Amino acid sequence: MISLTTNHSSESCLSADPQELFAWKMREKGLVPTTIEVFLGYYRQLLARKDGFLTEASIQSVPDTRIDSYDDLKGFEAHGRSVLGRTARIVLNGGLGTTMGLAGPKSLLTVKNGKSFMDILIQDAGRENVPICLMNSESTHKATCGNIAGMEEKPPPLMFIQNVFPKILRETLQPAFYPEDETLEWNPAGHGDVYHSLYTSGLLEKLLSHGIHYAFISNSDNLGADLDLSILGYFSKAGFSFMMEVTRRTPSDVKGGHLAMDENGDLLLREAAQCRPEDRAAFQDIDRYRFFNTNNIWVNLVHLKKKIERRGGIKLPMMLNSKHLNPRDFASPRVYQIETAMGAAISLFNGAAAVCVPRTRFIPVKTTSDLLVLKSDRYHLSDEEGLVPAPGIQTESLHVTLDPEYYQHLDQFEARFAHGIPGLSACESLRIDGNVFFEKNVTLRGAVTITSPGHDPRTIPEGTVIDTDIRL
Numbered sequence: 001m002i003s004l005t006t007n008h009s010s011e012s013c014l015s016a017d018p019q020e021l022f023a024w025k026m027r028e029k030g031l032v033p034t035t036i037e038v039f040l041g042y043y044r045q046l047l048a049r050k051d052g053f054l055t056e057a058s059i060q061s062v063p064d065t066r067i068d069s070y071d072d073l074k075g076f077e078a079h080g081r082s083v084l085g086r087t088a089r090i091v092l093n094g095g096l097g098t099t100m101g102l103a104g105p106k107s108l109l110t111v112k113n114g115k116s117f118m119d120i121l122i123q124d125a126g127r128e129n130v131p132i133c134l135m136n137s138e139s140t141h142k143a144t145c146g147n148i149a150g151m152e153e154k155p156p157p158l159m160f161i162q163n164v165f166p167k168i169l170r171e172t173l174q175p176a177f178y179p180e181d182e183t184l185e186w187n188p189a190g191h192g193d194v195y196h197s198l199y200t201s202g203l204l205e206k207l208l209s210h211g212i213h214y215a216f217i218s219n220s221d222n223l224g225a226d227l228d229l230s231i232l233g234y235f236s237k238a239g240f241s242f243m244m245e246v247t248r249r250t251p252s253d254v255k256g257g258h259l260a261m262d263e264n265g266d267l268l269l270r271e272a273a274q275c276r277p278e279d280r281a282a283f284q285d286i287d288r289y290r291f292f293n294t295n296n297i298w299v300n301l302v303h304l305k306k307k308i309e310r311r312g313g314i315k316l317p318m319m320l321n322s323k324h325l326n327p328r329d330f331a332s333p334r335v336y337q338i339e340t341a342m343g344a345a346i347s348l349f350n351g352a353a354a355v356c357v358p359r360t361r362f363i364p365v366k367t368t369s370d371l372l373v374l375k376s377d378r379y380h381l382s383d384e385e386g387l388v389p390a391p392g393i394q395t396e397s398l399h400v401t402l403d404p405e406y407y408q409h410l411d412q413f414e415a416r417f418a419h420g421i422p423g424l425s426a427c428e429s430l431r432i433d434g435n436v437f438f439e440k441n442v443t444l445r446g447a448v449t450i451t452s453p454g455h456d457p458r459t460i461p462e463g464t465v466i467d468t469d470i471r472l
Contacts, residue, residue, distance in 0.1 A: 019043065021175050025166050029186070032200050034313060039165050039189075042318045042338045046173065052318040054270045056279040059260040061288050062267065067246065067259075068355040073230040080233030083214065087130050088207055089227060090198070090217040091121055092191050092295075092342075093144060094137030094162050100368055101409030105140035107220040108147055109410070111365065111374055112381045117220050118144070122153050124386045128227045131212070133158040133203060134220075137188050160201035163189045167325060167335040176325050176335050184326050191219075191295070192340025195304060195314040204308075208301055217297040217342065223374070223387045224363035225296045231355065232298070241303035242349035244269075245296035245357045249286040252399065257343060258289035259354060267354060268347040269293055273319040273339070291354065293343045294362040303349070314348065316340040360389055368413040369400040376424040390425055398424065401431045419462075436460065436472065 019040055026036045045052070097106035107117040115123075125132035134157050136144050141161055148156050164186040167176040178184045189196075194217060198204045207215070214236060218225035225245075235243050244267075246259055257271040275283040282288060308314060319339045326332040346352045363379075365371050373379075378398065381387050407413050416437045423443040424430070430444060434452025439462040449469040452458040458472040 052320045053276050054274045056282045070357045073234045076233030077229045079237050080229030083236045087214040088212045089132045091220050093134040093220045104143050137162045160203050163193050165189050170334040187337040190339030191342040192316045199308050215299045221365045224361045235298045240353050241300045242352040243298040244354045245294045246291040249292040253292045254284035257293045259291040269343040316344045369402045375421045399429050406435045
């Protein structure tokens with residue numbers, strides 16, 4: 001029996017077995033026993049020198065014939081409509097927009113027609129007439145609750161909170177303590193925690209008790225991920241327990257997880273964190289690994305519950321990330337963060353499927369470059385259809401690169417486009433290098449590079465049409 005006080009003294013920490021220390025720390029945090037055991041299972045893998053890597057020698061590429069095509073699913077729309085009342089949407093809402101300089105939930109960022117991601121998602125769920133569930137993180141829960149409380153939509157979204165795992169000192173494999181800011185001792189368990197948190201929160205049982213058997217899971221920042229009736233109908237009619245939406249990889253997807261097969265021909269997901277340095281070139285080979293995980297996932301909740309209760313949880317492949325204990329202090333100790341990926345569950349369900357969908361179902365907003373495209377005339381937002389590409393637009397054809405020195409953070413971005421977003425419907429590519437401001441009604445066509453040397457601001461005048469590279 002360990003006797004520890006909450007002052008995190010180094011003497012106490014060093015005198016106890018690390019596994020007991022982690023268990024104590026997680027109990028003090030209020031985490032349930034099953035969550036503690038899930039973490040300790042991963043920790044034992046680390047002690048056994050298992051790093052979670054999927055080596056190139058252990059996997060193979062997926063042939064096109066192994067993947068269903070979205071174009072072949074149109075005949076399942078009627079069946080999808082018939083099971084809509086047994087379906088729910090689950091939205092991953094744990095992310096902060098730190099890349100864009102935000103301090104709050106990215107889902108509350110205004111992105112189109114004065115509406116936030118959250119506004120549009122809840123509007124979509126209302127139009128689809130399905131319940132919506134939000135998996136918040138500790139960082140997003142309070143602000144999300146405050147935002148939801150001010151909405152008129154009834155009933156409000158159901159919410160549950162993603163688990164956290166304790167960070168592990170890389171040098172000693174002991175718990176990491178940081179008295180200056182104890183929140184930095186923990187990391188989110190990754191979006192793979194959605195299955196476990198859904199179960200331990202009681203929400204899985206609640207959905208099942210109301211006759212909800214199917215769940216569509218997606219990221220809050222991907223407004224292309226609507227509840228497609230053809231995909232739902234196919235998933236239900238085929239009796240799948242798990243299905244992943246994938247799309248063709250492009251050069252901009254080389255860092256994201258790709259689909260592969262094991263030696264038995266079963267599907268699996270390999271993320272960048274599971275890739276050894278010597279396998280990185282193969283990981284980024286978009287001709288060899290052609291299918292990219294959109295993180296749009298379909299799950300049969302009846303099968304999910306049975307699997308959790310039969311196996312004591314969903315034991316996903318471990319991802320081990322090495323970071324600084326304080327991300328803003330490079331002098332702080334290096335730690336391991338254990339995380340899991342939601343899509344990795346494809347390897348755990350017998351007969352799991354994948355369907356190749358159009359790029360229009362994958363419109364994530366990770367940077368202000370992505371935000372520029374979403375805000376532009378390349379997309380229309382309406383109450384009847386939600387977010388859709390403008391007629392004739394090939395959304396995957398536009399690549400935007402904004403100078404990070406002047407556009408990375410939202411306040412910088414908004415200052416430079418304060419008079420409106422340029423027309424991009426006829427734009428094929430855009431690169432802006434330098435400190436450039438835009439007046440209203442600017443139109444960009446074709447492949448455009450705008451260069452402004454030096455740090456002094458330059459302005460594109462009102463009504464300007466640019467269809468070639470320019471230097472200001």
